[in-house]
Amino acid sequence: MASRPAVLMRLMASAYAVAEKAGTIVRQVLQSGELGIVEKSGANDLQTLADRLVQKSICASLSKSFPKVTIIGEEELPAEAVEEDLIENGQSNLILQKSCPDQYASLKEEEVKRNRKRNMGIMLITLVVWVDPLDGTKEYTEAARVLYSPVYIQKPEQPYRSPNRLLDHVTVLIGIAYGGKAIAGVINQPFYNYQMGTGASLGRTLWGVLGLGAFGFQLQEVPDGKRIITTTRSHSNKLVIDTVQAMEPHDVIRVGGAGNKIIQLVEGKASAYVFASPGCKKWDTCAPEAILHAVGGKLTDMHGNAYTYDANVKHMNSAGVLATLRNHEYYLSRVPQAVLQALPSN
Numbered sequence: 001m002a003s004r005p006a007v008l009m010r011l012m013a014s015a016y017a018v019a020e021k022a023g024t025i026v027r028q029v030l031q032s033g034e035l036g037i038v039e040k041s042g043a044n045d046l047q048t049l050a051d052r053l054v055q056k057s058i059c060a061s062l063s064k065s066f067p068k069v070t071i072i073g074e075e076e077l078p079a080e081a082v083e084e085d086l087i088e089n090g091q092s093n094l095i096l097q098k099s100c101p102d103q104y105a106s107l108k109e110e111e112v113k114r115n116r117k118r119n120m121g122i123m124l125i126t127l128v129v130w131v132d133p134l135d136g137t138k139e140y141t142e143a144a145r146v147l148y149s150p151v152y153i154q155k156p157e158q159p160y161r162s163p164n165r166l167l168d169h170v171t172v173l174i175g176i177a178y179g180g181k182a183i184a185g186v187i188n189q190p191f192y193n194y195q196m197g198t199g200a201s202l203g204r205t206l207w208g209v210l211g212l213g214a215f216g217f218q219l220q221e222v223p224d225g226k227r228i229i230t231t232t233r234s235h236s237n238k239l240v241i242d243t244v245q246a247m248e249p250h251d252v253i254r255v256g257g258a259g260n261k262i263i264q265l266v267e268g269k270a271s272a273y274v275f276a277s278p279g280c281k282k283w284d285t286c287a288p289e290a291i292l293h294a295v296g297g298k299l300t301d302m303h304g305n306a307y308t309y310d311a312n313v314k315h316m317n318s319a320g321v322l323a324t325l326r327n328h329e330y331y332l333s334r335v336p337q338a339v340l341q342a343l344p345s346n
Helices: 007-032 047-067 137-147 238-246 258-266 282-294 328-333 337-342
Strands: 038-042 045-047 070-073 110-114 122-125 128-135 173-178 180-191 206-207 214-215 228-232 251-255 272-275 299-301 321-324
Touching: 007 047, 007 128, 007 137, 007 173, 007 206, 038 238, 045 137, 047 122, 047 128, 070 180, 070 282, 122 282, 128 137, 128 258, 128 282, 137 299, 173 258, 173 282, 180 258, 180 282, 206 282, 214 282, 228 238, 228 258, 238 272, 238 337, 251 258, 258 321, 282 299, 282 321, 299 328, 321 328
Parallel strands: 070 128, 228 251, 228 272
Antiparallel strands: 038 045, 110 122, 128 173, 173 180, 180 206, 206 214, 272 321, 299 321
16 A cells, blocks of 8 residues: 655645646736736735735645644735635646655644753744745736736737747745755746737746755756846846846846746746845845755855745745856855844844
């Protein structure tokens, strides 16, 4: 009799399935034209109906199957019953068929361990899931304004064709951490392939587990000798600009979404993701970091220190983000001292 898959692989299989459902929700909300936009802290910090529905779907679905796992979502939503049609009970058979890396094969949803560091008896360790229901919300809303503006004639048979590529920036992120470390992640790109026109299959899901690898894309690298920086398109400031310039890039790509920027790294469109500013949060980086690390890349703060993803950490990545597929030390060495002083590490 075949043994039951490890908890981590079952959690990943469920996360993959609900991420696919989330992608469908994101597309449906955009197609409806009723985005339900509200400002949280300002015009660059928005929440839409898609954010709310997707977070409810992911959190409720995973909580139902894994009640002891800690789940932290970006949006502060009221506690309320979740509609049955938002619940995803399925799992990815492809993931369930893969062997769990030995170091994670015995993980449980929660474990009680002795706290040797502080000599304080026992402590409860849980798997922690970090959820960004809609990474790139600003780009999502801007694309919607183009699609439904009076000057843009919408063709019913091509609901996602647009004169811009902002929909490429939008992702759904589900990261899994254990012992403070990002160990697995899922990135759904709801509008992948949208510019191919009528009949195109929309969306894709990337996923990865440390020690197993990453899947759903073709790993590529920027040509040797090329330094291409990907950075923010809507949250720049002097620190970001000075750091990017210090890298002496051959090209700079300004796009939205942390998930999208990591996709650019693993698909050979950029060699470094540079964001020398507070702003990104743990739900922005957990899933992308896990996938990047699964293929040999690295994500740190601007000092080269790793972020931790325990349930009780502060959510802000206050010392910025530096991510690379290769040559991380070079990019670290180029960060200006003034920037490091302005962004004290945790």
